[in-house]
Each structure stands twice: as C-alpha cells, then as structure tokens.
Amino acid sequence: MTQFAHDTIFPLKDSDLSKKDQVADMFNNIAHRYDFLNRFLSAGVDIWWRKKAIRQLKKLNPKKILDVATGTADVAIMSASILNPEKITGIDISDGMLEIGRTKIKKQGLEKTIELVNGDSETIKFADNSFDAVTVAFGVRNFEHLEKGLAEIKRVLKPGGKLVVLEFSQPKTAGVTQVYNVYMKLVAPNVGKIFSKNRNAYKYLDESIKKFPEGKNFTLILDNLGYTNTYCKPLSLGICSIYCGEK
Template identity: 65%
Template sequence: MSKFAHDTIVPFKDSGLSKKEQVATMFDKIAFRYDFLNRFLSAGIDVSWRKKAIKQLKALQPKYLLDVATGTGDIAILAEKMLHPVKITGIDISEGMLEIGRKKLEKLGLQNKIELVQGDSESINFDDNSFDAITVAFGVRNFQNLEKGLTEMRRVLKPGGKLVVLEFSRPKNFFFKSLYNLYMNTITPRVGKLFAKNKDAYQYLNDSVQRFPEGTDFIAILNKAGYTSPNYETLTFGICSLYSATK
C-alpha cells in the first residue's frame, strides 16, 4: 500500500502513539464540544454539504448503509431522515464521540434504525459485500493509511454499491485562499483552545488538510483502490470537496 504525506500528519507531534491512536485520543478529548464547534466554525454550512452528499445516494435507494468515521452520528442521522434505509451502521475509533452519538439517537428515537459501534476503517468488522452504500464525512483525512482504508471500504461494499466522501480542500482563488489560510492557521486553533481547551486538535485539522491529496490526486487513489467512475466537485469556493465512486 502506498503512503501519502497526510498519513504522517499527527495531532500530537511528541507522542509515541500511532496516528490512529492519537486521533482516537484527540476526538475523545474534544467530543463534548465537537458538534458545537462544527456548526460554529463552519457557520452551519457543513449541514448543507452533508445533505448534498446524501442526495448522491437517492437514486440508489440503499437498504444497508455504512457511515465510516461517524463521529457523533450526524451523517447517519441525516441519511435516515433523507433515505430511510432498513439499517445504518456507524463506525468510529473514538468511543467518546460514539457515546455522544448514542445519546442523540436515544433522544430522536432512532436507536433501532442506527447502530453506532467502535470500529476501524482499515479493518472493518463486516463480511464482503455487506453494504449498498458507504459515507465518510471529513474522516478519510484521519486514516492512518488512506489507500488501505479505501480498499477495505470497497471490500464491504456490494457490487454496484456507492462510496460518497466529503473532505476539506484548499481554495484555488487567490483572494479566498488568503482568507481561508488566515482562518485555518490562526482563528480555528484559537477557537478550539477557547471552547474545547484543545488547540492541538484544531491545528491538526489545518495541517492534515494542507497535506491531503485532494481533487484529481484523490481520484487517482480511488482508481488504484479498484473503484470505478470516480468523480468530484468542489463546494463553497473550494473549501470542501464531494467525491463519489462505485464498486
């Protein structure tokens, strides 16, 4: 499996833990503020991105959906409302995030439709050809081995099944790129420190975005991982990209 620059970007540079372990620890620490900071830092635009991603699956009408790096279950909950599949399974390596997600499900009465379990994108505990569709929102950037994670997700997809990925990207317009860099380099880590008492987590957000193989580079990786018909579009001046591919 190939290694990419972003695979080496970690939240805590002085830690002896693997990237996977560091990411789990980081999200456990910020879980209590994660949903609030998502809405606050994106001014709520992230909700529209998630809706657009799920609309990619409407024609497929998936019955069994896997949400990888589900976090607190935002995509899973939205997918249930928009697609009404038989069952949605969300996996994440952070038990702290999953606990908050399960409480959200209980409040919404969705615990019988959506199951959130601890799991690793690079070793998914399901049989081959188990799911009609897979979603990943802002999670592939955190994979310890990107290509391995994509290959493993393809394994559990049914033939004809679809992968939909949302991930941050870097704006190309010079003016907007300057504003974006100021926001990500200065404002985001400070807000993270103020509200979540964790500057490292939000500095890691920027560092990992800067090194992520986006756009046509990510399309090439999807092709190498065995997907067909991969494509992408940029959203909101290029600060987010929506990818899709088929098995």
C-alpha cells in the same frame, strides 16, 4: 500500500502513540464540544455539505449503509431522514464521540435504524459485499493508511454499491485562499482552544488538510483501487469536496 504526505501528520508530534491512537484520544477529548465547534466554525454550512453528500445516494436508494468515522452520528442521522434505509451502521475509533452520537440517536427515536459500534476503517468487521453504500464525512484524512481504509471500504461494498466521501479541501480562488489560510491557521485553532481546551486538534486540522491528496489526486487513488465512475464535486469555493466512486 502507498504512503501519502498527510499520513505523516499527527495530532501530537512528541507522542509515541500511533496516528490512530492519537486521533482517537484527540476526538475523545473534544467530543463534548465537537458539534458546537463544527456549527460555529463553519457558520452552519457543514450541515448543508453533509446533506449534499448524502443526496449523492438518492438514485441508488440504499437499504444498508455503513457510515465510517461516524463521530457523533450527524451523517447517519441525516441519512436516515433523507434516504430512509432499513439499517445504518456507524463505526468510529472514538468511544467519546460514539457516546454522544448514541444520545442523539435515542433522542430522535432512531435506535432501530442506526447502530453505532467502535470500529476501525482499516479492519472493518463485516463480511464482503455487506453494504449498498458507504459514507465518510471528514474522516478519510484521519485514516492511518488511506489506501488500506479505502480498500477495506470497497471490500464491504456490494457490487454496484457506492462510496461517498466528504472532506475538506483548499480553495484555489485568488483572495479566498488568503482569507481561508488566515482563518485555518489562526482563527480555528484559537477558537478550538477557547471552547474545547484543545488547540492541537484544530492545528492538526489545518496541517492535515494542506497535505491531503485532494481533487483529481483523490479520485485517482480511488481509480487505482478499482473504484469506477469516480468524480469530485467542490463545494463552497473549494473549501470542501465530495468524492464518489462505485464498486
């Protein structure tokens, strides 16, 4: 498997823990403020991004969905409403995030539709050809080995099934780029420090986005892994992108 530049970006530079363990610890630490900071730092636009990504699956009408790196289950809950599937399974390596997700699911009475379990993208504990669709929102940057995780997702997709990835990207428009860079380098880490007491998490966010193989580079990775009909849809002047591929 190829190693990509963002694979070497860790939340903590002086830790002996693997990237996977560091990411799990990081999200456990910020779980209690994660949803608030998402809404605050994106001015609520992240909700629209998620809905736009989920709607890429409308024509497919999937009955069984896997939400990888489900976090606090935002995409799983929105998918239940927009797509009305029979079953959504969310997996994540952070028990802290899953705990908050389960509380949200119970509050909305979705326990029969959505199940959250601790699980790793690189060793998905489901049989081949298990899901009609797989979603990953703001999670692929955190995979310890990007290709391995994407290959595992393809394995559990049914033939004709679809992967939808939502991920941050870097805007290329003059003027927007400069404002974005200042925001990600200074504003986001300091706001993160104030509200979650964890500046490193949002510093890692900036660094990992800069190194991530975005746009055509990401769809090329999907192509090389055997995905078909791959495409990329930039959102909000390129701050975020939707990537899709089929098995």
